[in-house]
Amino acid sequence: MRREPPKTFGDYAPLLFPAGMLTIFFVVPFGTMIAVSFFQRQQGGFYTPAFVFDNYARFLSAFFGGVLGFSLMLAIAVAVCCVVLALPFTYLLTRMARSVQVLWLVALLSVLSLSEVIIGFAWSTLFSRTAGITNVLVALGIMSEAKALTPSFAAVLTGMVYQAFPYTVLVLFPALVRLDPTLTEAARTLGASPLKAFFTVVVPALRNTITATLIMVFIFALGSYLLPQLLGRPQHWTLSVLITDQAIYQSNMPFAAAMAVFLVLVTLGLVALTVVAGRRGEAA
Amino acid sequence: MKINSIKRRTLLGAGLAGAAALAMPAVLRAQDRSLKVGVYGGYFKDSFDKNIFPDFTKATGIAIESVAEPTGEAWLVQLEQAARAGQAPADVSMMSQVAMLKGQSTELWTPIDMARIKNSSYLLDRFINKYPDGRVAGVGAVSWYITLVTNTNVYKEPPTSWEAFWDPANADKLGLLALVSNSFLLEVTAKTFMGGTDALDTEEGILKAFDKLAEVKPNVRLWYRDEAQFEQALKSGEIPMGQYYHDVTGLAAAEGHPVRSTFPKEGGIQDSGCWALSRASQKVEEAHIFIDYMCQPAIQATLSRKVGTSPTVKRESTDLTDQEFAAVSSDIEPIIPRYDLYQTKSDWLNQKWTELIVG
Numbered sequence: 001m002r003r004e005p006p007k008t009f010g011d012y013a014p015l016l017f018p019a020g021m022l023t024i025f026f027v028v029p030f031g032t033m034i035a036v037s038f039f040q041r042q043q044g045g046f047y048t049p050a051f052v053f054d055n056y057a058r059f060l061s062a063f064f065g066g067v068l069g070f071s072l073m074l075a076i077a078v079a080v081c082c083v084v085l086a087l088p089f090t091y092l093l094t095r096m097a098r099s100v101q102v103l104w105l106v107a108l109l110s111v112l113s114l115s116e117v118i119i120g121f122a123w124s125t126l127f128s129r130t131a132g133i134t135n136v137l138v139a140l141g142i143m144s145e146a147k148a149l150t151p152s153f154a155a156v157l158t159g160m161v162y163q164a165f166p167y168t169v170l171v172l173f174p175a176l177v178r179l180d181p182t183l184t185e186a187a188r189t190l191g192a193s194p195l196k197a198f199f200t201v202v203v204p205a206l207r208n209t210i211t212a213t214l215i216m217v218f219i220f221a222l223g224s225y226l227l228p229q230l231l232g233r234p235q236h237w238t239l240s241v242l243i244t245d246q247a248i249y250q251s252n253m254p255f256a257a258a259m260a261v262f263l264v265l266v267t268l269g270l271v272a273l274t275v276v277a278g279r280r281g282e283a284a
Numbered sequence: 285m286k287i288n289s290i291k292r293r294t295l296l297g298a299g300l301a302g303a304a305a306l307a308m309p310a311v312l313r314a315q316d317r318s319l320k321v322g323v324y325g326g327y328f329k330d331s332f333d334k335n336i337f338p339d340f341t342k343a344t345g346i347a348i349e350s351v352a353e354p355t356g357e358a359w360l361v362q363l364e365q366a367a368r369a370g371q372a373p374a375d376v377s378m379m380s381q382v383a384m385l386k387g388q389s390t391e392l393w394t395p396i397d398m399a400r401i402k403n404s405s406y407l408l409d410r411f412i413n414k415y416p417d418g419r420v421a422g423v424g425a426v427s428w429y430i431t432l433v434t435n436t437n438v439y440k441e442p443p444t445s446w447e448a449f450w451d452p453a454n455a456d457k458l459g460l461l462a463l464v465s466n467s468f469l470l471e472v473t474a475k476t477f478m479g480g481t482d483a484l485d486t487e488e489g490i491l492k493a494f495d496k497l498a499e500v501k502p503n504v505r506l507w508y509r510d511e512a513q514f515e516q517a518l519k520s521g522e523i524p525m526g527q528y529y530h531d532v533t534g535l536a537a538a539e540g541h542p543v544r545s546t547f548p549k550e551g552g553i554q555d556s557g558c559w560a561l562s563r564a565s566q567k568v569e570e571a572h573i574f575i576d577y578m579c580q581p582a583i584q585a586t587l588s589r590k591v592g593t594s595p596t597v598k599r600e601s602t603d604l605t606d607q608e609f610a611a612v613s614s615d616i617e618p619i620i621p622r623y624d625l626y627q628t629k630s631d632w633l634n635q636k637w638t639e640l641i642v643g
Contacts, residue, residue, distance in 0.1 A: 043631050045389040046364060063639055124513070130520045148522065151506065234462075234507055234641040242638065249463055250634055251357040251386070 037257035047254050055258035064239075064259070068266065071222060071238040078160045078221035079214045085161070086168040087210065091202060093169070094176045105173075108166040116163065120230030123159045124150050127231070155231040160224055164217050171216060175209040176202075211278050215271050222267060239263055318347040319570040322359065322374030324557075325352030328591065335590040340577055346570050357383055364392055367564040375565035376574055378425045378557040381623040382465055384413045387560065388421055389627075394561040395419035400572045403579035406597035410620060413558045422558030423575050424596030426587055429530035429552040429613065430461075430468065436542040438524035446476045446548045448525065454503045459514040459526030462507040464637035465630070467527065468553045468621045473497050475550045475619045484622055490629075494636055507641055518543055527553075531592035534611055547614040554618035556596065588612045 006012055040050035058064075093104055114122075126132050127150035137143040149155055183205060187197035203210070225240035239259060247256035321337075323329045329352050337348040351374045353359040360383040366373050379387065387393050398404050398420055404412075411424025432443055438457075449458060449472075461467035473493045474483040483489045505523050508514040515532065517523035519541045530552060533545035559578060561571045577583065581601040587593050588604055594613040595602055602609075625633060 041631070042389070043628070045386055046361070063643065067642065121513070121516075128517075128520070128522050130522045148505075229462075229509060230513060235643075237642060242642075245463070245634075245638070248358060249465065250630065251361055252631065 033257045034261055036253050037261050039254040039257075041252055041254045046251065055254045056262070058255060059259055059262055064242075067237070067239050067242060068263070070236070071240070071263075072266070072270070074156070074160070074228075074236075074238060075218045075221040077157060078164055079217040081157065081161045082164050082168040082217045083172075083210060083214055086165060086172055086213075087203070087206075088198070090169050090172040090176050091198065094173070094179075105170075108169055111162075111166045116224070116226045117230075119159060119163055120227050123155065123162070123227075124230055127155050127158075150231050151233045151236070153232065153236055156228050156236050159227040159231045160221055163224075163227065164220055167220060168213055168217055171213045172206075172209065175206055179205060208278070211274060215274060219267060219271070222263070316347055317345060317570060318349060319376060319567050319574055320349045320351055320372070320374045321574065322351045322353040322377035324378060325354065328378075331591040335586060336578075336583065340574065344573055344577065346573060348574075351377075353377060357386070359383070360387055360392075363387070363562055364390060367392055367562055370564055372562040372564040372566075374562065375567040376559050376561050376571045379422060379560045380557055381413065381555070381621070382626045384422050384558050384560060385623055385627040388415055392560075392563055393421040394563050394565065394568060394571075395421065396423055396561065396575065397572065401576045401579060403576050403581075403597075406581050406584075406601045407579060408596060408598060411556055411558070411596040413560075422560040423579065425557045425559045425578060426591070426593035427554055427556035427596050428593050429547070429554055429618065430527050431530045431533070431545045431552040432548050433518060433526055433528040433533050433543060433545050435518055435521045435524035436544050438521050442544055442546045443525070444546070444549055446472050446550050448548075449500050449503060451503075454525060456503065456505045457523065457525050458500070458504045459506040459508055459517060459523040459528075460500075460504055461527060462509045462641070464633050465626045468555070468619070469497055469500075469527075470494070470625075470633075471619050471621050472527075472550070472553065481619065481622050484625060487629075490625075490633070491636075494640055498640055501641070504641075531612065534592065547616050549616065551616045551618045552614060554594070554620055 036047070037055055038051050038053070039047045039055075040052050041047050041055065093101055096104075127148065129146050129148040132146065132149065134143055134146040134149065138146050179202065183201050184197045187201045188194070192200065222238075223240055225238060225244050228236050228238050229241055240263075243256050243259045243263070246252045246259065321332075323332050329350055333350055337350060341347055353374065359377065360379065362373060363377065364387070384393070395415065401423065404423065407424055411427065412420060413422035413424075415421050432446060432448065434442060448454060449460075460469065464470065470484060470490065470493045471481045473496050474481045474489070477496055478489070478493065484493060506514060506517065506526075511529075511532075514523065514526060514528060515536065518526065518528065518533075519536060521542070528545070530545045530547075533543055536543050537545070559575045561568065561575075565571065579597065581595070581597050582603070584595040584597045585602040585604050585608075588595055588602070588611075589608060592612055595604070599609060599613075
């Protein structure tokens with residue numbers, strides 16, 4: 001059966017439901033947030049409808065610039081780590097027996113069922129001085145005394161990579177499964193080592209998938225606000241942590257909204273840049 | 285781990301509880317006398333439901349529908365928005381002092397007629413929250429202390445002063461609350477080094493306190509918002525010193541954990557909650573009866589014994605023994621937070637504070 005392109009209004013009807021949902025649960029709240037970001041903050045009270053730029057002006061400072069820069073850097077680091085780890089892993093996984101694949105995928109899916117709170121507490125215990133993994137190293141004679149690995153940047157990064165890793169594998173998996181195995185076989189018969197075949201054939205063939213995965217993990221990591229608090233020092237707090245502070249603890253909705261709008265704009269800008277750069281690379 | 289005991293001041297899930305409370309239809313029939321009372325969800329609400337509300341209904345015939353409210357300012361925002369629509373998700377709510385002041389700015393609280401609160405004579409003055417023109421906005425419900433806590437395995441001798449936070453020997457050992465408006469560390473700094481919280485009257489004074497407080501930073505391992513995180517680390521000795529709630533620390537010690545709570549010689553930080561009546565509520569009569577009932581010394585003593593809060597009435601009026609009183613309070617003059625600052629200078633303080641700990 002050949003699929004016809006939709007012609008009449010009726011053909012588009014199934015789209016109405018997702019479009020409606022998107023409007024109600026995304027467009028309207030986002031519009032409200034943009035509106036609130038221009039409202040006037042009443043210190044020691046609430047806010048009044050207005051059209052002022054104060055909230056954006058307050059954000060434009062070296063301090064918040066630094067926090068924003070750190071948040072972006074952290075999200076990029078998480079995305080790169082995830083893809084670097086997940087790509088070879090998923091590639092090897094697709095070459096395994098069906099039953100092994102199912103086992104791994106179920107295990108990864110079960111990680112997704114863990115909440116951010118549980119992941120944060122588990123890692124802070126694993127990284128602690130009193131009950132953490134350094135005690136095992138001491139018992140093995142590798143370290144002389146147990147020490148705390150948290151709070152630190154490495155702890156935050158580990159926690160966030162752990163959290164995003166299953167998503168990364170699940171996004172890469174379909175593309176790698178569909179990858180024509182004759183490509184690598186051809187490379188091998190032409191004398192390439194498995195490693196060389198992976199880097200010269202598999203990775204370039206998947207360039208678009210890899211870019212898309214990087215963007216997805218980047219955006220996923222940008223919204224993280226619990227793990228940086230649980231595993232990091234204050235200098236490792238992301239912009240999302242400060243947004244939460246303003247919204248929940250300071251009841252300063254206009255400023256929180258302005259920061260959130262700014263974060264969304266910067267994110268969209270970076271994603272657009274990546275896509276454009278990707279197209280250029282393809283054309284060249 | 286007693287997650288339960290700490291829920292009243294944490295925020296996890298509290299927003300949900302608030303939303304559910306808003307969505308809940310009024311199940312009580314109109315002809316019954318009833319009152320919706322908001323108390324912090326979790327441990328507080330459970331304790332009140334078990335130890336306080338049934339006796340109140342027996343004594344007055346007024347049924348209580350307790351509503352779990354979130355801490356922080358989320359509940360204030362919900363009450364305010366509901367009041368604009370003429371709704372009261374709770375008639376009487378337990379509110380923090382900063383929330384009381386913010387609610388005052390929009391006349392959210394119906395003034396309480398103190399002539400109808402016969403038991404108000406027992407109250408300590410500092411627990412009566414007033415509008416600038418003298419009308420009473422809220423009446424003290426419970427109070428609690430934030431004290432200097434230590435792990436007994438790591439610190440064999442209890443510290444005696446807040447100065448311990450500044451001691452270079454305690455590098456990377458402290459757990460402190462992460463927000464200017466709930467840690468009250470500016471007040472602690474002022475009381476310990478600047479002769480009292482009056483030193484915070486001027487911006488210069490506040491900046492000086494910030495400078496002094498900056499010296500604590502190298503000693504801080506954890507700035508916590510989530511109480512469970514610090515409590516666990518304190519019990520294990522991972523983070524052996526910090527500021528924490530006296531009542532919960534006492535419960536943990538009673539369960540055999542190696543922790544202790546000390547009132548420093550400068551005093552513990554005394555924070556408190558008020559009963560306040562939403563302007564959208566029609567139950568003014570019932571609310572006054574309820575608040576009057578809660579001000580009885582006997583009820584305050586019950587709260588101390590069963591909930592672990594410190595009485596808002598004069599100690600002499602209660603029948604608490606020395607031991608019972610020591611478990612929830614201290615005779616050392618407490619540090620009273622400068623709530624006014626968190627209203628008049630909240631954004632400035634928050635900005636300076638965030639720059640201090642993040643920068």
